[in-house]
Amino acid sequence: MSGKMSRDKGAKWEREIASHMAAHGWPNAKRRGIGFEDHDLIGTHPYSVECKNQARWSVPAWWRQTEEQAEATGATPLLVMKRPGFSDPGQGLAVIKFSHFCELAGTCAPQSP
Secondary structure: OOHHHHHHHHHHHHHHHHHHHHOOOOOOOEEOOOOOOOOOEEOOOOEEEEEEOOOOOOHHHHHHHHHHHHHHHOOEEEEEEOOOOOOOHHHOEEEOOHHHHHHHHHOOOOOOO
């Protein structure tokens, strides 16, 4: 795939994730645009969102990038990857630190009887 086609594919995924987030509690979520070296979306506090839409996954490298960008802004890192064969952004995979997952799950986990 050419560089422009790849960039267009990535930008489309970023817009789709921003739109999905806007519909689910982050009304100001939008794509940051070209020319910025940090996270892909704005209006997603407390998250620094990195979106990836690539056929070959490089999760460790993507996660390092996501963490570095989040640390620079003091935000919580969130990596959102498009799953091949799924067009719905809600079917994308989200990567967060396990400690953050436990914090989130603790607020909605069923209580023991």
